[in-house]
Amino acid sequence: MSSGSKVRTFAVWVALVVVGVLAWVALEDDRPIDYGSGEQLAADLHGAEVDIIIREDDGFDVYLLDGTSYSVIGEPDPGWNQLASSYGVPIETADDPLVDVAVIAIPVILLLLALVWFGRRMQTRGMGTFTEMRKSRARLLGETVHARFADVAGAEEAKLRLSDIVAWLGEPEKWRKAGVRVPRGILMEGPPGCGKTLLARAVAGEAGVPFFYVSGSEFVEMLVGVGAARVRDMFEEAKKKAPAVIFIDEIDAIGRRRGSGIGPSHEEREQTLNQLLVALDGVEGRGGDIVVLAATNRADILDPALLRPGRFDLHLRIPALDLAAREAALGIHLKGRTLDLSVNLATLAAKTAGWSGAELENLANEATLLSAREAMKTDASAQVRVGMADFESAIAAKKARQPGFDRLDAAMVASASQLVRPDEPIPVRVGLVGGGDVVGRLLWVDAQFIKVETSVEGGPPEARVFPKMQVQSIAADGVLESADPAASADPWAHQTPDLM
Amino acid sequence: MNIGGWLLQQVSWWIPLLLSLAVHEWAHARAAASLGDQTAASQGRATLDPLAHIDPLGTVMLPLLGVPFGWAKPVPVNPSRFSQAISMRLGMVWVALAGPLSNLVLGLLALGAHAVLYGHGNRLLDALSAMTAHLVMLNGLLAVFNLLPIHPLDGSRVVDGFIPDSLSGPWVAFKGAGIIPLGVLLLATELTGYSMFRPVLEWIWMAISAVQG
Numbered sequence: 001m002s003s004g005s006k007v008r009t010f011a012v013w014v015a016l017v018v019v020g021v022l023a024w025v026a027l028e029d030d031r032p033i034d035y036g037s038g039e040q041l042a043a044d045l046h047g048a049e050v051d052i053i054i055r056e057d058d059g060f061d062v063y064l065l066d067g068t069s070y071s072v073i074g075e076p077d078p079g080w081n082q083l084a085s086s087y088g089v090p091i092e093t094a095d096d097p098l099v100d101v102a103v104i105a106i107p108v109i110l111l112l113l114a115l116v117w118f119g120r121r122m123q124t125r126g127m128g129t130f131t132e133m134r135k136s137r138a139r140l141l142g143e144t145v146h147a148r149f150a151d152v153a154g155a156e157e158a159k160l161r162l163s164d165i166v167a168w169l170g171e172p173e174k175w176r177k178a179g180v181r182v183p184r185g186i187l188m189e190g191p192p193g194c195g196k197t198l199l200a201r202a203v204a205g206e207a208g209v210p211f212f213y214v215s216g217s218e219f220v221e222m223l224v225g226v227g228a229a230r231v232r233d234m235f236e237e238a239k240k241k242a243p244a245v246i247f248i249d250e251i252d253a254i255g256r257r258r259g260s261g262i263g264p265s266h267e268e269r270e271q272t273l274n275q276l277l278v279a280l281d282g283v284e285g286r287g288g289d290i291v292v293l294a295a296t297n298r299a300d301i302l303d304p305a306l307l308r309p310g311r312f313d314l315h316l317r318i319p320a321l322d323l324a325a326r327e328a329a330l331g332i333h334l335k336g337r338t339l340d341l342s343v344n345l346a347t348l349a350a351k352t353a354g355w356s357g358a359e360l361e362n363l364a365n366e367a368t369l370l371s372a373r374e375a376m377k378t379d380a381s382a383q384v385r386v387g388m389a390d391f392e393s394a395i396a397a398k399k400a401r402q403p404g405f406d407r408l409d410a411a412m413v414a415s416a417s418q419l420v421r422p423d424e425p426i427p428v429r430v431g432l433v434g435g436g437d438v439v440g441r442l443l444w445v446d447a448q449f450i451k452v453e454t455s456v457e458g459g460p461p462e463a464r465v466f467p468k469m470q471v472q473s474i475a476a477d478g479v480l481e482s483a484d485p486a487a488s489a490d491p492w493a494h495q496t497p498d499l500m
Numbered sequence: 501m502n503i504g505g506w507l508l509q510q511v512s513w514w515i516p517l518l519l520s521l522a523v524h525e526w527a528h529a530r531a532a533a534s535l536g537d538q539t540a541a542s543q544g545r546a547t548l549d550p551l552a553h554i555d556p557l558g559t560v561m562l563p564l565l566g567v568p569f570g571w572a573k574p575v576p577v578n579p580s581r582f583s584q585a586i587s588m589r590l591g592m593v594w595v596a597l598a599g600p601l602s603n604l605v606l607g608l609l610a611l612g613a614h615a616v617l618y619g620h621g622n623r624l625l626d627a628l629s630a631m632t633a634h635l636v637m638l639n640g641l642l643a644v645f646n647l648l649p650i651h652p653l654d655g656s657r658v659v660d661g662f663i664p665d666s667l668s669g670p671w672v673a674f675k676g677a678g679i680i681p682l683g684v685l686l687l688a689t690e691l692t693g694y695s696m697f698r699p700v701l702e703w704i705w706m707a708i709s710a711v712q713g
Contacts, residue, residue, distance in 0.1 A: 009549040016515045016550070017631070023511040024627030027504035102506060107565040114561050 036062060036070035038080065045083050053084060055093040145211045147201035153332055153357060154325025155195060158188065158316040162203050165291055169207035169243045172289040183314035185280055185292040187251070187307065189299040190318030193356030196295035199318065200247040203293065210241040216253030219272045227254065227272030235279045235290070243289035251294040255302045273303060280311045321357060323349050329357050333364035340387035348391055359398070366394035514563055516634040520603060520642055521559060521572040522550040527602030528575040531595045536583035540575045569686060589661045596657030600643040607639030615711035633708055640704040641697060650682045651675045 041062055044050050054061045059073040084091055149159050168175045168182045175182065188196045204211035214234060219227040238244045254272045280292060294312060296302065306312050321329060326349035334345075352360065367390040375384050443451040443463060453463040526548050529540035544552055554560060558571035577595055579588040586594070610632045617629035647655040656675065663671050674681065689695050 027508040
């Protein structure tokens with residue numbers, strides 16, 4: 001216990017005792033302390049010594065002419081009040097009508113206060129959070145988004161199509177007069193890190209309109225109806241700021257094909273999707289100049305109703321970056337940093353085949369960090385110059401972390417029984433990320449998985465576990481062929497429906 | 501009765517009640533802390549500050565409404581955090597006993613204070629002696645009442661610690677009835693007018709009048 005709370009405790013005790021004493025001193029009734037009997041009262045009345053009698057709840061207080069007093073408890077001799085009036089002694093009642101009011105009113109007031117207090121607590125716990133829950137979680141990223149198309153490397157075709165949207169967002173009236181129906185929804189599809197989010201921001205940035213960002217998974221809740229309410233709320237919000245751009249990231253979280261699952265959470269997801277479809281239909285009809293951009297890397301599992309004209313009718317494939325795009329991306333991400341003359345962006349682009357824009361951004365950052373760390377060692381105020389060696393070591397560090405293979409093409413075994421219970425090392429052929437293949441060996445198998453070890457030239461040995469499903473068929477020559485890649489592409493395709 | 505008398509009655513009983521409940525809960529928290537369980541202490545309950553122990557309904561509403569019954573916020577105890585030196589069962593018994601014991605001690609202290617303060621004819625001292633008399637009565641009652649072996653009361657925790665296995669079945673069933681047995685007891689006391697606490701109150705009165713000389 002800290003000394004502060006000790007002081008507080010002491011203060012509370014003193015305050016309570018002082019209040020008690022003061023209340024006592026101020027309110028203590030001055031009723032007589034001595035008690036008398038009915039006989040004594042009668043005797044005093046006969047002796048004409050009584051000044052006044054006051055009726056109390058529990059009896060009478062008798063005040064004598066000599067200044068002394070006593071209480072009589074209960075109802076004494078029944079004839080005493082006639083006796084008193086015959087001697088001309090007044091009998092008054094001490095009952096204060098206020099007491100009757102207070103005894104009833106104060107508890108009732110306290111009770112009402114308690115009810116209000118509990119009610120308020122209920123409200124903040126129950127209803128309050130529930131209405132809060134139905135609010136869209138879309139975030140409005142300012143009236144001015146600073147991203148521009150120039151910040152996006154590659155994706156030239158997508159930029160071309162999107163610049164139409166930008167022009168329309170600028171002057172929707174003019175375009176409407178010309179009779180052009182612009183796409184309501186644009187679905188951007190591409191591998192992770194290829195710049196879909198950046199492109200969406202750039203659309204809002206170029207057009208200078210508000211940008212609403214929401215992730216598809218933010219609509220997903222256990223409570224049925226919450227997701228749909230959030231969709232409605234988001235479109236209401238956006239309409240107030242129209243023209244505006246709504247960007248739904250990872251739309252596959254809600255846009256998955258309907259009917260692909262059983263259970264309440266699927267029902268909720270489908271309700272959300274239905275609401276989204278309705279909202280997309282109504283975007284123009286209800287006078288809101290809103291463009292909905294959505295991004296996914298799983299366009300194959302989206303509901304067909306999302307993709308029909310009138311909803312997401314413009315599909316943009318954002319490809320992985322090619323050589324020129326990678327060079328451009330590195331240039332964008334290294335803007336404002338001092339580069340050593342040794343740095344050749346074209347060479348770096350060639351060395352980073354298959355890298356996404358996000359990975360290139362990371363590379364630029366890592367290299368700058370390395371050179372900065374080096375520069376700080378010698379002189380804290382030295383200017384940071386990023387050299388080619390920094391890039392080389394950053395690339396090497398990333399390649400060491402990166403799995404060399406992520407796809408099992410085929411397993412070569414002498415006989416099918418080897419896959420069930422191998423008794424010698426089994427060579428397997430493994431497909432590499434960047435194309436090509438390499439031979440590794442089978443470490444173990446069980447009912448569902450096999451574990452394969454391989455080493456890409458120069459790298460450390462890597463071991464990975466694959467589902468056996470991917471190597472289902474066994475050719476006559478003892479080679480296990482890879483299963484249909486399309487079948488294994490959708491991990492949900494093989495999943496038994498979850499019954500709840 | 502006048503309004504002042506009514507207010508005085510409320511204040512002169514409620515303030516000693518507040519202090520007694522604070523001491524009771526503080527004793528539980530201190531006992532648990534002394535065995536190594538800082539749960540209550542970390543929630544700021546190992547304090548004599550009455551404000552930390554107030555339950556809005558049980559400490560404020562009901563007593564001020566004239567209901568002769570109340571409670572404070574219970575102190576949380578986690579026996580699994582007790583030190584190894586004592587078994588969890590015995591530890592819980594000690595923590596449970598600490599509350600009523602503290603009321604016994606506070607009642608005796610108040611009795612001593614009352615003996616000193618009583619009968620000086622000074623209004624301030626009279627006020628203090630009246631409050632100490634109320635403290636004596638409340639703490640005596642709290643100590644006895646809380647030791648009743650009925651479920652939410654401290655006495656039932658003591659039984660928890662010493663119940664033989666052969667009786668644990670009926671005991672658990674009795675506890676499973678929740679606060680119903682206690683409610684029945686209190687209602688019966690209220691309705692029949694016969695209070696099992698009357699003998700207790702009479703002893704306390706005897707003690708008070710003994711020190712008043």
